[in-house]
Amino acid sequence: xxxVFCVANQKGGVGxxxxxxxLAAGLAKVGQRVLMIDLDPQGNATMGSGVDKxxxxxxxxxxxxxxxxxxxxRVKSEKCGYDVLGSxxxxxxxxxxxVAMERREKRLHAAVEAVAADYDFVLIDCPPSLSMLTLxxxxxxxxxxxxxxxxxxxxxxxxxxxxxIKQVHANLNKDLQIIGLLRVMFDPxxxxxxxxxxxxxxxxxxxxxxxxxPRNVRLAEAPSYGLPGVVFDPSAKGSVAYIEFAxxxxxxxxxx
Ligand code: ADP
Ligand code: MG
Numbered sequence: 001x002x003x004v005f006c007v008a009n010q011k012g013g014v015g016x017x018x019x020x021x022x023l024a025a026g027l028a029k030v031g032q033r034v035l036m037i038d039l040d041p042q043g044n045a046t047m048g049s050g051v052d053k054x055x056x057x058x059x060x061x062x063x064x065x066x067x068x069x070x071x072x073x074r075v076k077s078e079k080c081g082y083d084v085l086g087s088x089x090x091x092x093x094x095x096x097x098x099v100a101m102e103r104r105e106k107r108l109h110a111a112v113e114a115v116a117a118d119y120d121f122v123l124i125d126c127p128p129s130l131s132m133l134t135l136x137x138x139x140x141x142x143x144x145x146x147x148x149x150x151x152x153x154x155x156x157x158x159x160x161x162x163x164x165i166k167q168v169h170a171n172l173n174k175d176l177q178i179i180g181l182l183r184v185m186f187d188p189x190x191x192x193x194x195x196x197x198x199x200x201x202x203x204x205x206x207x208x209x210x211x212x213x214p215r216n217v218r219l220a221e222a223p224s225y226g227l228p229g230v231v232f233d234p235s236a237k238g239s240v241a242y243i244e245f246a247x248x249x250x251x252x253x254x255x256x
Contacts, residue, residue: 001116001117002033002035002112002115002116002117002118002119002120002121002122003120003121003122003142003143003253003256004112004116004121004122004124004140004141004142004143005121005122005123005124005141005142005143005144005145005179005249006124006126006134006137006138006140006141006143006144006145007019007020007023007123007124007125007126007144007145007146007147008126008134008137008138008144008145008146008161009126009128009146009147009148009157009161010128010129010130010134010157010160010161011128011157012128013128014128014147014148014149014184015147015148015149015184015185015213016040016125016126016128016147017040017044017045017048017125018048018147018184018219018220018223018228018229019145019147019182019184019213019242020036020045020123020124020125021036021045021048021049021080021125021228022219022228022229022230022238022239022242022245023123023145023242023245023246023249024036024049024080024082024121024123024228025080025081025082025228025230025231025242026230026242026243026245026246026247027082027120027121027123027246027249027250028080028081028082029081029230029234029243029246030243030246030247030250032120032121032246032250033082033118033119033120033121034081034082034083034119034120034121034122034123035070035074035082035083035084035085035115035118035119035121035122035123036049036077036082036083036084036085036122036123036125037060037085037108037112037122037123037124037125037137038060038084038085038086038087038125039060039087039091039108039124039125039126039127039133039134039136039137040087040091040125040126040127040128040133041087041088041089041090041091041092041127041133042087042127043086043087043088043089043091044125044223045084045087045125046084046086046087046088047223047226048222048223048226048227048228049077049080049082049084049226049227049228050077050078050079050080050226050227051075051077051084051086053086053087053088054088056075056086056088058072058073059073059085059086059087059088059090059091060073060085060086060087060091060108061087061088061090061091061093061094063085063107063108063111064091064094064098064107064108064111064136065094065097065098065107066107066111069111069114069115070085070111070112070114070115071114071115073085073086074115079227079231080227080228080231081231083119091133094132094133095131095132095133098132098136099132104132104136105132105135105136105139105172106136106139106172107136108124108136108137108139108140109136109139109140109173111140112140120253121249121253122140124137124140124141130160130161130164134164135168135172138164138165138168138172138173138176139168139172139173139176141173141175141176142175142176142177142256143175143176143177143178143179143256144161144165144176144177144178144179145179145180145182146158146161146178146180146181146182147181147182147184147213148181148182148183148184148200149183149184149185149186149193150183150186150192150193150194150196150197150200151192151193151196152192152196154196154200155196155199155200155203158181162178165177165178178207179207179252180207180208180209180252181200181204181207181208181209182209182211182213182245183197183200183208183209183212183213184213185213185214185215186212186213186214186215187214187215188214197212209245209248210248211241211244211245211248212241213238213241213242213245214237214238214241215238216229216236216237216238216239216241218232218233218236218237218238218239219236219238219239219242228242229242230242230243
C-alpha cells in the first residue's frame with residue numbers, strides 16, 4: 001500500500017514543485033512505484049514531468065468532481081519513470097464548484113485509496129495557498145513534506161501551515177503528520193542560511209530531513225526541457241541531493 005505525501009507550503013516559489021518532481025524521479029530511480037498528483041492549477045509539475053497539460057483529456061479536476069477515476073485519468077511519464085495525474089487550468093474553478101458538494105474535502109482521499117495498491121509512493125504537489133485544493137491534498141495524505149528556504153521569515157510562515165495541519169489532524173485526518181522540513185535552495189556560504197538552518201534543527205530536531213538541497217542552476221533549467229533535474233542531468237549537485245533525499249524517504253517510510 002502506498003504512503004501518500006503532500007508537498008506543501010503556502011508560500012509560492014519555495015521549491016514545492018521542484019521537490020515533488022525530483023523526489024518522484026529519484027524514487028523511481030531507486031525502484032519505487034510512484035504516482036505524482038499535480039494539485040496546482042498552474043500545472044508546472046505536470047509539464048515538468050514531460051506531460052503536456054494542454055493535451056490531457058482527463059485531469060485531477062475530473063477526479064475531484066468524480067467524473068473520472070485515477071485509473072482512467074493517470075498517464076505514464078516514460079522518460080521520468082512515474083505516473084502522473086495531471087492538472088489543468090480548469091482546476092482553479094474546482095475550488096468554487098467543490099464548495100457546494102458533499103464530502104468536498106475527502107474526494108481526493110477516496111480516489112487515491114482506490115489506486116493505493118498500485119504504488120509505493122503517492123506525491124501531491126500543492127498550490128501556494130491553504131485552499132480547498134490543499135485541504136483535499138492534506139486529507140488524502142499520511143504526511144506532509146515542507147520545503148523551505150533558510151531565510152529570515154521562513155519560520156514565521158511555518159506557523160500557519162503547522163496550525164492548518166493540526167486542525168486537519170484533529171478534525172479530518174488522524175493519520176496526518178509533518179514528516180519533515182526540507183532545506184532547499186541552500187547556499188552554505190551565506191551565514192544567515194547557516195544560522196536559520198541551525199535554528200530549524202534546534203526547534204524541530206528530527207523533523208528536519210538530513211538531506212539538504214543546494215541552490216543549483218541545473219534544477220532551474222530542467223523544467224524548460226520538460227524534465228525533473230534528476231532526469232535531465234543526474235550528475236548535477238542538485239540532482240544528486242534529491243536522489244539522496246529519495247533514499248532518505250525510502251528509509252523513513254519503513255518506520256511509519
Ligand atoms: P513552488 O512550487 O513552491 O512555487 P518551484 O519549485 O516552482 O516553487 O521553484 C521556484 C523557482 O525556483 C523555480 O524557478 C525553480 O526552478 C527554482 N528552484 C527551485 N529549487 C531550486 C534549487 N534548488 N536551485 C535553484 N533553483 C531552484
Ligand atoms: Mg509549484
